[in-house]
Amino acid sequence: MQLFVEQTLNGLQLGFTLLMVSAGLTLIFGIMNIINLAHGSLFMVGAFVAADVGGRTGNYAVALLAGTAAAAVVGMFVEFVLIRRLYLRDHLDQVLATFALVLMANEAVQMIWGTRPGGVSTPAFLDRTVTVFPGLPYPAYRLAIIAAGIAAISSLYLLVDRTRIGMWIRAGTTHRELLGAFGVNVRLLYTLVFAIGAGLAGFAGVVASPFLSVESGVGDNFLILSFVVIVVGGIGSLKGAVYGSLLLGLVDTWARTYLPLGFDGFLDASTAATVGASVASASIYVVMIVVLVVKPNGLFGLPDG
Amino acid sequence: MAEPAAAETRSRRSRSERDRSERDRFEVFGDRSASRWPLVLTAVVMAALAAAPVWVEATDRGYLVTVLTRVVIFGLAAMSLDLVVGYGGMVSLGHAAFFGAGAYTAGALTFHSLDGSALLGIPGTDQALITWPAAAVIGGLLGVVIGGLSLRTRGVYFIMATLAFNQMVYFLFNALEIYGGDDGVGLFAAGRSIGPFDASDDLVFFYVCFAVLTVSVVLLNLVVRSPFGRVVRGCRDNQARMAALGYQTYRYRLAAFALSASITSLAGAMAVTESQFLSPTYAEWSESGELLLMVIIGGLGSLIGGIIGAAALFLLEEFSIDVTDNWQFFVGLGLLAVVLGAPRGLTGALLGRERRNV
Amino acid sequence: MSELSCTGLRKAFGGLVVTNDLALGVSSGEVHALIGPNGAGKTTALAQLSGELRPDGGTVWLDGADITHLSLPLRVRAGVARSYQISSIFQGFTVAENVELALQATDRHSFRFFRPAASNTARVARASELLDRVGLTAAAGISARRLAHGQTRQLEIAMAMASRPKVLLLDEPMAGMAPDEARRLADLVRSLASDTAVLLVEHDMDIVFSAADRVSVLCEGALIASGDPDKIRADPEVRRLYLRDDSEAED
Secondary structure (H helix, E strand, O other), X not given: OHHHHHHHHHHHHHHHHHHHHHHHHHXXXXXXXXXOOOHHHHHHHHHHHHHHHHHHHXXXXXXXXXXXXXXXXXXXXXXXXXXXXXXXXXXXXXXXXHHHHHHHHHHHHHXXXXXXXXXXXXXXXXXXXXXXXXXXXXXXXXXXXXXXXXXXHHXXXXXXXXXXXXXXXXXXXXXXXXXXXXXXXXXXXXXXXXXXXXXXXXXXXXHHHHHOOEOOOOOHHHHHHHHHHHHHHOOXXXXXXXXXXXXXXXXXXXXXXXXXXXXXXXXXXXXXXXXXXXXXXXXXHHHHHHHHHHOOOOOOOOOOO | OOOHHHXXXXXXXXXXXXXXXXXXXXXXXXXXXXXXXXXXXXXXXXXXXXXHHHHHHHOOOOOHHHHHHHHHHHHHHHHHXXXXXXXXXXXXXXXXXXXXXXXXXXXXXXXXXXXXXXXXXXXXXXXXXXXXXXXXXXXXXXXXXXXXXXXXXXXXXHHHHHHHHHHHHHHHHHOOHHHOOOOOEEOOOOOOEEOOEEOOOHHXXXXXXXXXXXXXXXXXXXXXXXXXXXXXXXXXXXXXXXXXXXXXXXXHHHHHHHHHHHHHHHHHHHHHHHHOEEOHHHHOHHHHHHHHHHHHHHOOOOOHHHHHHHHHHHHHXXXXXXOOOOHHHHHHHHHHHHHXXXXXXXXXXXXXXXXXXX | OEEEEEEEXXXXXOOEEEEEEEEEXXXXXXXXXXXXXXXXXXXXXXXXXXXXXXXXXXXEEEOOEEOOOOOHHHXXXXXXXXXXXXXXXXXXXXXXXXXXXXXXXXXXXXXXXXXXXXXXXXXHHHHHHHXXXXXXXXXXXXXXXXXXXXXXXXXXXXXXXXXXXXXXXXXXXXXXXXXXXXXXXXXXXXXXXXOOXXXXXXXXXXXXXXXXXXXXXXXXXXXXXXXXXXXXXXXXXXHHHHHHHHHHHHO
């Protein structure tokens, strides 16, 4: 039972990290209809800048702020210089141009920070454990990530649901052509949405980096996991991103914990660990396959048309 | 509120406008009535490639032969990806999965022949006449599975799904501790047996690969001009209309996808025989992006463009790596320039087609 | 003898009922016109007959067999073909290739991988026969992209006829045509009725009343009148409907 609670919390922590990446991706796709492979690079920018600033100042809060801001600014710049030229292009052009960005970003961070992996350490005041369940001390930092994820997604929800900008975003998702008619500065709105998505990805990159080695390409796996989230949850659906992220975070964590234990029953220990680990690494893709078979448009996607 | 019929018409019209812009980009060579120039260009490129090793040997740069062999191998994979992307309109960002599957099929068979152990009850072998066809079969089957699932979706979804499957396959290879996990495993003790010949000599091996490429170029050019190829092109241009003509479009698209996966997998097997090193890097997602990059730099919907793109990329790498470690930064810059400035790639530029209207 | 028919057909998008308990039939040898104001649900009804859209309820019959659950391509094979309101021919192909592609859909040669498509002489011959019939022989070799608007409509019909359909569903084939062009196409549609049943969705009343054997009127998804052209012309409800439509248009 303690193991279950612990792994469920780990799963939620992974899920909320994933959500911060996939929510931005979903928002950007929903309103601007663009597939952005460089979203993982914004995650990377956040992590690298935070590692740099954290190393200089030793202050986690400053590093977090710097990483998030850097990702948002880089995102804004990239939208301004490149992405806005791609809105009317087909998806192949978008894939190729943003893949080019990935190549450039992966090299750029090496040119700036070298090839040696850096890292962000857990802030001192969270570097302890909290007893969340009788007999289960749990790292406070992981709980803080869950809390930060909830806070970030709630504010995103409030922004989209309760503000004027959010009204435009919602209008833009369903009736893109109407925005101009409302007198909305569409270009500015797009830049803003892109910056919000980029900032979220950068934020995720900073908070996740104590668990990662911050190196070139560190965000790519999160990018692809976000795609799995979107395929599972449904394109352009924030609700789908929420459920998809949490579902995949939990499935992945549970599978990694329990599958090796399960195989233990009928295989010797080391084989069980190997087989279990490889099956577990495929678990989220199994979820995706099931969704593709049962609901090809995703759990919360719209039907064809 | 808009009346439904009017709304329907409007949405169909905007869709057809988008279709048109996509269609135009894919038509590097236009229709059948178009000129013989594509085939002439194909012949010229193949002749140049055949002569290239002789020339580099004659000019004392024999070390470039292995680079040329990689051009042939990756060109083969890029060309088969063009069948899916250029002719089929299916943007696959997961072809490295098939390249890797071919590499692991051939690599595993070779590994077990060195090891003397059996693979699922089958004895290993380093005979390319067995490992290469085996890779093509396994790749084709994997193509049926991944394509069969991914083709249930459309557009951006399809791109994401293929990329996700790519990553799944990549992690699977990473977990294969027996072949060195994420470090991979060297197979240097194995020869390059091809039938009764030993192709350990790089020049001989180049011409073996070149022969495979030549056969594939001929076959794929026949395929795109066949009734089947026409249907695949038709599905790219307007899938709904194809269904209204009586085509069960899913089957044709899946067949094209599986054929492409099979050839890409064959190329992966050739790559392992060439490098004599097996590792998950063959299946990395960035490899999928690079194959797509070769197709687009060379020219979409031309087949030969994949080979031109592979040559451009490898030669750029070869000559810029001395100048900077971060040569990929400039590859990215070049790709951006091609996407924004010359969407028809080098082939389009060579054949003087007008730019696409965007 | 009725070839294609539907009974009790229903379809709603959200709360909006677009097909309301529709019963309709079209028989071999006749041109049956379906008219109605914008948004009456004509195109939606056609889409359900052709198999693009699943109805929420009701049955579609072909020669007495229930084909409600057959997909679009399978219905084409069973004998129901259609053309589109917006021309959707294959721009990258020549005119003849467009027809050949349509022919190939039902001649089961589409999984031939290596023989050049252009080498099938029987198919090429039948394609030119169809082009002759719609009056496009002269344009056979040119790229479909270069066709004039009216010619694309003719090509659409040649492609729809390629599967030798029992029933042909035409969605506003004359839309956007000059009057004399439209008249010629109407004659062509008339002549097709010797081989196939034709269900024609059309706006132009002159064409409808001259070309159709039978006219059905849709309003808000429901059938309000059906009969020969003279009867429909005299129907008070139809007159009222079209008058109302006119007065709205003036607002």
